[in-house]
Amino acid sequence: MAKEYFLRMGDGEKIFMTKEQILADLQDGSADAADLASVPALSDDDMDKILEIMINPNRIVGVEPGMEVPVTHDIGAIRIDGDQGNSGVGIPSSRLVGSMMHERAFGADTMELGHIDYSFKPAKPVISQECQTMESCQQNMIIPMLYGAMPNMGLYYTPDGPFENPGDLMKAFKIEEAQASMFHAAEHGIRDMVWINQRLFKVGSDGTNFDTIGAAGDGDMYASLNAIEALRKEFPNMYIEAGMAGELVLGLHGELEYDGTVLAGLWPHEQVKLIEKAGANIFGPVSNTNTSKSSAWNLARSVTFTKATVESSSIPCHVNMGMGVDGVPMLETPPIDAVTRASKAMVEVAGVDGI
Amino acid sequence: MWKGGYNTANEDLYKELSDAVVSCKKDIVLAAVENARGKLDAPDIIENGLSAGMNEVGIMFERGKLFLPHVMMAAGAMQAGVDLLKDEMPDTATSGKGTIVNGTVEGDVHDIGKSIVSTMLQSSGFVVHDIGRDVPIMDFINKVKETNADMVGVSALMTTTLGGQKDVIAALEEEGLRDKVKVMVGGAPATDSWARKIGADCYAENASEAVNKAKELLL
Numbered sequence: 421m422a423k424e425y426f427l428r429m430g431d432g433e434k435i436f437m438t439k440e441q442i443l444a445d446l447q448d449g450s451a452d453a454a455d456l457a458s459v460p461a462l463s464d465d466d467m468d469k470i471l472e473i474m475i476n477p478n479r480i481v482g483v484e485p486g487m488e489v490p491v492t493h494d495i496g497a498i499r500i501d502g503d504q505g506n507s508g509v510g511i512p513s514s515r516l517v518g519s520m521m522h523e524r525a526f527g528a529d530t531m532e533l534g535h536i537d538y539s540f541k542p543a544k545p546v547i548s549q550e551c552q553t554m555e556s557c558q559q560n561m562i563i564p565m566l567y568g569a570m571p572n573m574g575l576y577y578t579p580d581g582p583f584e585n586p587g588d589l590m591k592a593f594k595i596e597e598a599q600a601s602m603f604h605a606a607e608h609g610i611r612d613m614v615w616i617n618q619r620l621f622k623v624g625s626d627g628t629n630f631d632t633i634g635a636a637g638d639g640d641m642y643a644s645l646n647a648i649e650a651l652r653k654e655f656p657n658m659y660i661e662a663g664m665a666g667e668l669v670l671g672l673h674g675e676l677e678y679d680g681t682v683l684a685g686l687w688p689h690e691q692v693k694l695i696e697k698a699g700a701n702i703f704g705p706v707s708n709t710n711t712s713k714s715s716a717w718n719l720a721r722s723v724t725f726t727k728a729t730v731e732s733s734s735i736p737c738h739v740n741m742g743m744g745v746d747g748v749p750m751l752e753t754p755p756i757d758a759v760t761r762a763s764k765a766m767v768e769v770a771g772v773d774g775i
Numbered sequence: 776m777w778k779g780g781y782n783t784a785n786e787d788l789y790k791e792l793s794d795a796v797v798s799c800k801k802d803i804v805l806a807a808v809e810n811a812r813g814k815l816d817a818p819d820i821i822e823n824g825l826s827a828g829m830n831e832v833g834i835m836f837e838r839g840k841l842f843l844p845h846v847m848m849a850a851g852a853m854q855a856g857v858d859l860l861k862d863e864m865p866d867t868a869t870s871g872k873g874t875i876v877n878g879t880v881e882g883d884v885h886d887i888g889k890s891i892v893s894t895m896l897q898s899s900g901f902v903v904h905d906i907g908r909d910v911p912i913m914d915f916i917n918k919v920k921e922t923n924a925d926m927v928g929v930s931a932l933m934t935t936t937l938g939g940q941k942d943v944i945a946a947l948e949e950e951g952l953r954d955k956v957k958v959m960v961g962g963a964p965a966t967d968s969w970a971r972k973i974g975a976d977c978y979a980e981n982a983s984e985a986v987n988k989a990k991e992l993l994l
Contacts, residue, residue, distance in 0.1 A: 595847055668839050672842065
């Protein structure tokens with residue numbers, strides 16, 4: 421009987437596969453990404469390298485010496501304190517303490533301050549508190565400290581915001597009204613994101629992390645790109661990281677453009693070109709995990725998207741290795757065997773600059 | 776003038792009509808329909824031109840090349856093209872192919888796919904009574920009784936409203952109509968296996984398949 425190796429499904433379930441089955445899944449996963457995004461599939465050498473990583477008998481794997489990359493932690497400031505069903509550990513601590521623990525105990529290379537709602541819009545009414553905490557962090561820490569939040573344009577639509585929900589409008593076949601609502605929401609989103617970052621930068625923030633861009637479709641991407649452009653013009657030295665929500669910009673509006681490029685339907689290697697134009701320093705590519713496929717299929721697919729992105733990018737790419745993305749299973753606290761394998765493949769095969 | 780059948784000129788017209796729908800622009804579709812009128816029969820324009828374009832839109836939607844607003848705009852543009860041909864459609868009242876009641880279940884406001892199915896069935900010679908969207912169960916039953924329908928088409932586009940298809944079948948049984956009426960189900964969450972599970976006579980994935988299934992069951 422052929423030897424079987426321990427892998428996981430995209431939902432984290434433990435599975436066992438032979439080397440041949442793993443290789444077949446690696447090829448299928450890579451072919452899927454190549455077909456969707458019209459990018460090259462992985463080479464045989466790349467496949468062999470990922471196979472080697474997947475069947476490594478150790479529970480935890482790491483990169484080869486000399487290939488270490490910077491790591492940061494989104495919303496890590498509340499990861500220690502958080503105990504509301506997120507991946508926090510429920511140890512009472514301030515955001516300053518959480519950030520300092522990441523810096524001094526966990527080896528984070530950069531950190532970000534994040535609000536419990538982790539979206540720009542709800543940070544507006546508590547901006548004074550955010551500025552106060554940012555200032556405290558900056559006075560106590562050495563590593564770059566950004567402010568992080570999601571553009572989350574969904575909060576601008578009813579019932580959470582002032583603009584009529586495009587989903588409701590489209591159900592009533594009011595397409596033009598839905599598009600107008602998305603555009604107006606984006607204009608407000610741009611204004612809010614710029615305003616919040618202006619204040620935080622004035623109290624010493626090193627920059628900002630736009631996290632999960634595109635979560636509310638192309639309107640979300642439109643707002644983020646324009647906010648990045650405005651911030652870059654006003655603050656030439658601001659450090660701006662732009663991370664995506666998913667592999668494809670969904671066309672909820674369908675016709676929004678940035679610099680003459682239609683945003684709907686962009687894949688990671690195309691997204692990064694607009695992020696560069698807008699003026700960000702770092703791009704965070706994301707590809708989605710399919711929970712019904714093996715970690716081999718998912719990882720090869722993600723590495724294919726990401727490798728093409730790294731190759732087409734002229735700014736550093738820091739891949740998002742969180743739950744349910746980039747070859748990591750969809751679990752609140754993803755298993756370390758899968759996270760380390762996916763991370764190693766991203767660094768050594770896709771060539772990412774950071775995580 | 777020769778109409779129908781395949782030749783290069785027809786294929787060019789089909790392509791123009793199909794591309795017009797893929798463009799999602801109503802004015803382009805209307806211009807393509809105007810150009811094809813007199814050269815092709817109305818059902819031919821709809822089936823081999825406009826519907827072929829809608830199928831292409833569906834494929835592009837699945838591939839992430841087009842999105843929901845595009846699909847809706849394309850469907851709206853196609854509907855405008857179909858409306859332009861209304862007077863040139865076959866006289867269905869005397870066609871004798873069968874009478875079909877078609878609607879979207881209660882709680883579900885999706886209309887476009889169901890309307891395209893109605894149009895395609897009508898253009899294929901069936902007498903179609905489109906009772907709209909968000910239709911209460913008893914309205915299906917009453918319309919079947921009123922029109923002495925041979926088939927009822929029940930559409931649902933959401934998993935939350937899919938159960939409405941089962942409810943319509945149960946109501947037909949309660950009213951003693953089930954043996955006289957064929958039931959076709961469709962919509963994004965419906966499947967062949969779902970149709971079998973709830974006791975429908977068939978499932979149709981798209982408008983063309985709906986026509987073929989209706990012909991199989993009624994003719």
